[in-house]
Amino acid sequence: MKATWTLPDGSIKTAEVAEGLNLMEAAVENDIPDIEGACGGCLSCATCHVFVDAAWAAKLGEIGTFEDAMLDATDVERTDASRLSCQIKMTAELDGILLTVPAA
Template identity: 80%
Template sequence: MKATWTLPDGSTKTADVAEGVSLMEAAVANNIPDIEGACGGCLSCATCHVFVGEAWLGKVGEVEVFEDAMLDSTDVERTDASRLSCQIKMSAALDGITVTVPSV
């Protein structure tokens, strides 16, 4: 399965992501700039903030309470498309997902 990150400079990077792997883990493994995942995915840092592509918003699931609180502390103002990529687990339904890494 594939995921594509649009970087702040407008370039894109696509990588294979195994089922069950978070987009944050995949980003770190593929050296996606500005995705740190400093907390390792335990919802305590917001350093994996992304904007989910409009076509994928209904497929990534709802923002849970703790994620919602963390999104309020991101370096870039949150939008309706904001998610923490540690909370998006790859699945067949997300094959081809596109996300944008915000410019910090």
């Protein structure tokens, strides 16, 4: 399965992502710039903030209470497309997901 990140400089990076891996872990493993994941995915840092392409957003389900609160603490102002990539687990349904890394 694949995920594609559009980086702040406009370049694009696509990587293979194992099923069940969250997209923050995948970004760190694939050296995606500006995705830090400082808290390791425990919803306490918001350093894995991404914008999810509109075509994929409905497949992610609702934002949880803690994720919603952390999105208010991101370095880049949140939008309707904002999610924390630590909360997105790769599934077959998300194969090909498109994400944008916000410019810090």
